[in-house]
Amino acid sequence: MKSATTLKISISGARGIIGDSLTPQLAAALAQAFGTYVGGGPVLVGRDARSSGIMLAEAVVSGLLAVGCRPVDVGILPIPSFLYLTKEVRAAGGIAVTASHNPREWNGLKFISRRGLYLTPQQTEEYLDIYHQGAFDFVAAGKFRTIEVLPRAADAHLRRLLNRFDGEAIRRRRIRVVLDCNNGAGAVLGPRFLRELGCDVVPLACDPTGEFVHPSEPTPENIAGVCRAVKTARADIGFVQDADADRLAIIDERGRPLGEEMTLVWAASRVLEKTKGSIVCNMSSTRALDDLAARHGVKIFRTRIGEVNVVEKVLAARPRAVIGGEGNGGVIDPEIHPCRDSFAAMGHVLDALAAGHKPVSALAGALPRYVLLKDRIEGSAERAHRLIRVLRKLYEDKGTVNLLDGLKVDFPDHWIHLRPSNTEPVIRVLAEAKTEIRARRALAALRGEIAAAWRKI
């Protein structure tokens, strides 16, 4: 949160703490606003695996019914499957009950347009106006619609995925995969998808109970247990999904995490080998993607942080984007659907593995690689902006300054980035270079400048 409140209603939906700020009443009222905004019709209602999901899904269903919508209950579903399905079944929209990687006491609602995309800032504003004004289109008793239950809702996405990835090539390799769903929504589809591709799956935490085995963000420090399992299982590769299965982390055959940054690099590399087109990523994503773009002679577009921004550019980029995503392990394959999709990421990585006849460590070693260091400083968005005003002057004649989102400065052999977080009252500080020593030095220098600037303001 930018502020310290436990409730956040913004362009990324509503998020709050169960038992405190996120009540059934609030969820129902937001659903009423959304139902009014889409003007009735079928609206998908799905959830991630969190135990509080049922309570909120019921509230959402009641709100949708009250304004004349026809809720379609799709149960527990990975978020990419949900987004894909919303478009596929021509629903009027969708409401996903999820708090992606937030701790378990959190939950939230995400609002999805008929195109299967998160609402744009404009659309969000329109629907929030309805919410704030309480201008709900309640229907008369005779106008109520029924609830539809859609079983096996992940099947549509599965078919599309299998259609996209060449089953034969992958099947012949009989790849042994450790898959860790962390008991999240990915469990509904992950093991099935990999088995359909002919993989020998070693499932870890694949019950969609929402009881996380490790913290949900698939960062190297959170997935140490999975890394060990990859080694003991003598697997070819390990995959770790986050709670709503839009992000993916990869572990090599020796049990070493590649780092989330590498998921997009690898997927992009594989896609570009087959199809030429633009890359779209956000400003904090690794420079390895620029190297890839140069290697393949394609354009790269960088956007502000936030999936919505990346997706918007993926749809708008010319030449057409063939791959997009974020450095946090979120891969967008527009050929499947313009959203972050850990299954699509797995598909491309396995495809590369099947084609490469080399172990994961060797294939990953051949990819351009940088060291990205991330740090955080306590401070509000407001303070961050004052900092940026001071620091930009300092860097203007030293490197290439970019103010699209916070302050990013590119130097010949490294870059630094400073921006307020969208989700917490902290300032994120990043530095990337070819080597760890260089990156550390860049980060330390930036922190020094910040400390000096701090004193001035």
Add this chain to the structure above:
Amino acid sequence: MLKIGLSGVRGVVGPSMPPTMVMDFASAFGAFIDRKPVVVGRDTRIHSPMLRAACVSALLSSGCDVLDLGVCPTPLLQKAVRRRKAGGGVSITAGHNDVSWNALAFIGPDGSPLNPFQGEEVLDYYHLGRFERAAVDHLGRLIPVPTAETADFYFKELGAFIEAAAVRAARFRVVIDACAGAGAPFLARFADTLGFDLIPLNDEPNGFFPHDPEPRPRNAAQCASVVRAAGAEAGFLLNSDAGRVSLVSETAEALSEEYTFPLVADSVLARCSGPVVTNNSTSRMIEDVARARRCPLIRTRVGPAPIFLALAQEDGILAGEGSGGVAVPAFQPAFDAFLTMGLVLETMAKTGQRLSALVDRLPRYHIVKEKVYCPASRIHGVISEIARMFRGRDVDTGDGIRVEDKQGWVQVRASGTEPMLRVVAEDRSRERAREKVDEILRSLERMIP
């Protein structure tokens, strides 16, 4: 339109009854229940799933496990509350109200509607408006209960309570009109339990009511014509949650719903004796029946809360109201149409008498009921003015006004469910009953422009 009462909240679905309000009530009930499990069931109205979802969500958030019965008649739900030792129940049904209405009916841990003290407590939580919310580790769990399980338990008990063998031997042919309500899916099971030949009517539980779901002669035309055509021994008309029932005799006469209670009472009181409870709008027939069986009769205000409170306090053995609801606490403290139908069939079987003959044995009174629109703000004043019309007489002001004479009584009271005044008179002569009501209607016309 909205009525908030001691036994629940009732209203016309739409802007005045949004999900958030349903949630506030369910949250208040959840606070009252204090984290014990709650049984939830609903009737077939097309908006019942909305109320159910809102209610379930709020109860889970209060930390109560929810045992979800799906479509379920209120009496089956009430049995389930006791069997599962739940903290209470919520039945989502507007019973006899027309399709645009719905309601939450709150059931206490003993399986009966909340008594006035419990009802007050729920309302206090509601008005306070601050609801306990369980943290994520203490949220309630949603536990679906298969319909067969609920039905098995209920009908096994019912089969043991009623002399099923006697009914079975009589091989009755019976028409039951479920009005497409919550009773519909259970008709066949009921017929199996008692071994009669069932002709089901409107037994698709789809909520499209073929007529108003109020069991009374006005709505019984279809049932009566099928009784005649099929040569059935009895016809029954249920409301939308199978709490109340009115009768159609083998002569295809649609009987006033006032007959249901005294007819069943006579056979129940023949077996055991004890206090009988009714409300003060119910026909005098019950007074004569109770007197003949030497049982005391207690009259209460209208509404389930006061009736079931009196039943518990006075150790009553029977309760009922003129609307066709009958409760036998030895079976369960609940208005129960299945039990009532069973008792009627049992009486027919054991006495060997036809339904029309059983009705003829009851003392005949004529009851005239009218209702007049009256804005909520005027009700109190209007009733005081009406009371002045009876100056010098013994006027009971417990609930509106009620004045007795030798032949019968007349009553004016505010409806518990609508902004209406109900005017009811009963007399040995139909004309006198009509005259008593008309006299008051004429005065009301002057008072309410």
